[in-house]
Amino acid sequence: MNAPVDKGHNAPCSNRDFDFFYRGLEREELLAQKCDGCGTLRTLPTPACGHCHSLNWSEAKLSGDAALFSYVVHHHPPLPGFPAPHPIVVADLAEGERMVGAMDGTDPASLRIGMPLKVEFLRRGDVAAFRFRPA
Ligand SMILES: [Zn+2]
Numbered sequence: 849m850n851a852p853v854d855k856g857h858n859a860p861c862s863n864r865d866f867d868f869f870y871r872g873l874e875r876e877e878l879l880a881q882k883c884d885g886c887g888t889l890r891t892l893p894t895p896a897c898g899h900c901h902s903l904n905w906s907e908a909k910l911s912g913d914a915a916l917f918s919y920v921v922h923h924h925p926p927l928p929g930f931p932a933p934h935p936i937v938v939a940d941l942a943e944g945e946r947m948v949g950a951m952d953g954t955d956p957a958s959l960r961i962g963m964p965l966k967v968e969f970l971r972r973g974d975v976a977a978f979r980f981r982p983a
Contacts, residue, residue, distance in 0.1 A: 858974045865893040868907050873976035876969040880945065882908035891945040912967030914939035914980065917946060921956045929972040937980055939965055950979040958982070 855862045857870035865881075872879035881890040885902030891910075896903050919937040926932055934952035937959075941947055949967075951959075964983035971977065 878910040881905040891947040913942040914965040916963045
């Protein structure tokens with residue numbers, strides 16, 4: 849029998865591209881991949897850079913400052929740990945990339961495209977997570 853791997857987080861999925869992101873959330877840090885070849889940030893972790901195809905990358909800490917680019921309001925099906933309805937947003941990060949995230953705890957009727965957002969860290973059960981809040 850194989851010993852469990854200490855991946856440093858309790859997120860429900862684990863792989864070599866995403867583990868750093870969840871370990872960052874455990875420290876209340878929002879991280880992205882930064883290509884060692886060309887410096888491009890990747891907020892959706894991938895094995896290779898889409899610009900220069902380098903496989904080498906480093907962790908980059910993001911500010912958590914953003915602006916609301918777009919959103920949908922999730923009604924159904926129920927998601928464990930999330931009240932319904934709750935907004936799911938695409939945020940323009942201060943660093944120039946976009947990121948998808950939850951915005952539960954905020955009234956969907958109060959959302960305005962372009963409004964300033966800030967990342968907030970929280971726990972969903974035993975899993976470290978983040979969500980966007982009005983800044
Ligand atoms: Zn690159």
